[in-house]
Amino acid sequence: MAFRLKLVPDVTNIDFFRWQWLTVGISALAVVISILATVFMGLNYGIDFRGxxxxxxxxxxxxxxxxxxxxxxxxxxxxxxxxxxxxxxxxxxxxxxxxxxxxxxxxxxxxxxxxxxxxxxxxxxxxxxxxxxxxxVGPKVSDELIRTAVIAVAAATLGILAYIWLRFEWQLAVGAVVALVHDVLLTVGVFALFQFKFDLTTIAALLTTLGFSVNDTVVVFDRLRENLIKYKSMKLVDVMNLTVNETLSRTVMTAVTTAIALTAMLVLGGDVVRGFVFAMLWGVFVGTYSTVYIAKSVVLWLGVRRDWGPSDPKDPKAKRKNVSPFEGAEEV
The missing domain is CATH 3.30.70.120 (Alpha-Beta Plaits)
Structure with missing residues (x-):
């Protein structure tokens, strides 16, 4: 019999919204600290940005x-x-x-x-x-590089907003963008707090992190849309909990395998790529966290349409009103 590694059980009943206000509060505090560190401590610009x-x-x-x-x-x-x-x-x-x-x-x-x-x-x-x-690098070139870097991050975020809005609903697009802004601010805040060198490779890492985070978010949102169609009478918070649990194995495996590769690069890659790899590794961590907690919390507060299609008549849960898959389940 072949051995198969499982980081997450096949079926989980974790209530991710049980500590919703605590997780959102911690994230809000971390964002405020990141902004203050960036404003008052400043970034340790590399040769690309300082000249x-x-x-x-x-x-x-x-x-x-x-x-x-x-x-x-x-x-x-x-x-x-x-x-x-x-x-x-x-x-x-x-x-x-x-x-x-x-x-x-x-x-x-x-x-x-x-x-x-x-x-x-x-x-x-x-x-x-x-x-x-x-x-x-001259000062004129460095100023231009700073402006270009800011435009690149902003354009990527707006493009992601438009894509998710067209593919899903505007509430989901807002939730995804809030999570992306959360990821960017925390990453920049860490670089300001610890005065790591911030250069063009860091910007590349930020853009790569945005892609990783939104890919994870889109996968979960796609399953959420399917469940919203299937369980029309179920409470929204329970549908979202069910969705995160169903995609949890994929989320954890993707994050862990990416983190393993990045950790190897961080240790063995040398100082030339260390800033880029650290930004990526930190981005994978906060990106996974924001997908599960930040994006879903925003969608829960805004609400979302429930009339995307007919429910499955063969599903007994779809015929029950306000049924919760977490009734009687223990916290994992």
């Missing part, structure tokens, strides 16, 4: 960040930020640093002559240092 020059250095010998910084003092740069990069895949003879330099020049980047001076200054401290990569 300047980022130099990735490597050395076969250990180095002191203080010595690097002291070597660059007095060179006329408006901002110098040096961070050492740690990665489990690095060997004992591989020491990596990220040197970000801002200038007072209109271009916002370091000139080739200044770059040579920086390399010479660092070689005096560490003769084994080499420049692996150099990235430069």
């Amino acid at each position: 300047g020059t980022t130099i990735r250095t490597e050395s076969t010998t250990a180095f002191e960040i203080g010595e690097y910084r002291q070597a660059l003092d007095g060179m006329g740069f408006s901002d110098v930020s040096i961070t050492e990069v740690f990665d489990p895949s690095f060997g004992a003879d591989r020491h990596v640093a990220m040197v970000r330099i801002g200038t007072t020049d209109e271009t916002g980047s370091v000139s080739p002559q200044q770059l040579n001076e920086v390399e010479a200054a660092l070689k005096e401290v560490d003769p084994a240092v080499t420049f692996v990569s150099v990235e430069s």
